[in-house]
Amino acid sequence: QQQVKQSPQSLIVQKGGISIINCAYENTAFDYFPWYQQFPGKGPALLIAIRPDVSEKKEGRFTISFNKSAKQFSLHIMDSQPGDSATYFCAASSNMEYGNKLVFGAGTILRVKS
């Protein structure tokens, strides 16, 4: 049962272009939505995160757009660079009584061509 659906599986973008990754969720208990970036041989690293009371959040070249009614959110990477080539995971979290339980999407492998 995939609680967070992510697309596309892979993405090739030209240097300087915009990379867009989409995610959708079903569980309305989710109320925190981070994006993680993972390079080969490394653990995931937090990129940017949003709460559902905000429709957009921007940090540098990275922007999250959030549509609460559609239960969808997306990551936009502006001016994509070869160094952005990595696997990107969207995630969702709800605070359970017992602790933070983070659920990841399937991941998107991004390749930025120079």
Next chain:
Amino acid sequence: DTEVTQTPKHLVMGMTNKKSLKCEQHMGHRAMYWYKQKAKKPPELMFVYSYEKLSINESVPSRFSPECPNSSLLNLHLHALQPEDSALYLCASSQRGLKNEKLLFGSGTQLSVL
């Protein structure tokens, strides 16, 4: 010290062996996590420790036994593993285990079970 350190980086073990994975952080974080990641898949939560107490066990087989001896250290004891348990095992920590906290991941232990 602002990182999560995992040892060993690589581990090969037979199905009858007993081994342990170690995770350490010195940031004063009171929540620590074990995730399992198969190749080209997202991380899957295994266990959460909150203030040194096991707060989430995601129905993980008993051949995986977590231990949190103190607030800085997290172990994962392995016994009688199966080849399908081969994966990257990631440790993470966060300040208090709340949903809007950044999870800081280690680089993982790449485990191969023969």
